[in-house]
Amino acid sequence: MASSPTSILLCPPIDIKKDTNAGGVVFDSFLLRKQTKIPSEFIWPPSERPSTLKELNVPVVDLEGFFQGDEASTLRAAELIRTTCSSHGFFQVTNHGVDASLTQDAFDCMDEFFRLPLSCKLQAKRKPGSLWGYAGAHSDRFSSKLPWKETLSFGYLESGPEHTVVDYFTSILGKDFERMGLVYQKYCKAMKDLSLAIMEILAISLGVDRSFYREFFEDSSSIMRCNYYPPCQEPELALGTGPHCDPTSLTVLKQDQVGGLEVFVDGGWQSVRPIRDALVINIGDTFMIANS
Structure with missing residues (x-):
């Protein structure tokens, strides 16, 4: 990871779009998908491209x-x-208590945001050193082996201002995005409630007081991340998200039915099959360290 943001070439010179604020270029998925070949910055070495045959239990x-x-x-x-x-x-x-219609609203809002013109999405561009905002291919942090994706991240703190998420959307994108902010405010609240319930079950599984982790994480903050993986001309050469560990305590992931999630277990990558209406839970590094 670079110590500071760097500007890189993400598409052939004819399609360069200058970022006048940073002095570099930006990832434009609409232009990239029109080209027959993906830029070299998105090509991963063969040894790092998973060849999944096995499904994780x-x-x-x-x-x-x-x-x-x-x-x-x-x-x-x-x-x-x-x-x-x-x-x-x-x-x-399953039967996790997160309303299916709310989840669909969250997916619809995600589609709505990523369909916006690049100039609109860049209004929410992630600032250096921040975890919040829009990023294309994480090009603000890396210069090679880029993920073929766009992301929008924002924070949620239940004990903070009542409409933190709504205020974030309206402040960076305008009043027209108030409904989108409301949807994600409700979605984040539902995910926080579910996370605390899982923490209670984790406490039971570890033989400690069942309220121990629920109370510990009651005032915790969380990050909501929307990932969009545009169509790719050469998917066999690229990765939507590179290999990584989750540094947080708990990750709650809603997969679509396309799949693609893989976990490195027993020396190899294994796929996680999407289950309709289910949520994937991953114990993060922070929780594992706290209980090691």
């Missing part, structure tokens, strides 16, 4: 009993989570 944990106060069901869920976290830390949850 990711348990599906039904949370209905937990939310209904069924102790036997809760203990079964805790044991299942304990077992998988001892192996790789990934599981999927």
Whole structure:
């Protein structure tokens, strides 16, 4: 990772779009998808391109009993989570309490944002040193092996101002994006509630007071990240997201039905099959270190 943002060439000279603020060029997925070849900055070495044949055994944990106060069901869920976290830390949850219509609204808003002209998306451009904002291919941080994606990230703090997310969207994109901010405000709240419930089950699985982690993370902040993977002419040469570890305590991921998520287990990459209406849970580095 570069210590400071660097400007790089992301498309052939004929398609260069200058970033007048940073003095460099920016990733324009609309232009890139019109070309027959992807730029060299997006090509990953063959040794780093996963060739997935095996599917990871990711348990599906039904949370209905937990939310209904069924102790036997809760203990079964805790044991299942304990077992998988001892192996790789990934599981999927169903009956998680996040309304399907809210999730669809969040996906629709994501599509709406990434369909905007580049000039509009750049109004939310991530500033150097910040975790919030729009980024194309993480070109503000890397100069090679770039991910073929666009992202929009923003924070959520339940104990902060009542409309933190709404204010973020309206302040950078204008009043017309108030509804988008409201959708994501509700979505972040639902995800925070689910995360605290999972923390309670994790406490049970570790044999500590069931409220220990829920109370510890009650005032925690979280980051919402929307990832968009544009069509790619040479997908066999590129990666949507490069290999990484999640440094947070807990990641909640909503996959679409296209798939693509892979986990490095037992010396190789294994795929995680999307399950409709399920959410993927990943125990992050911070939580693992705290309990090691």
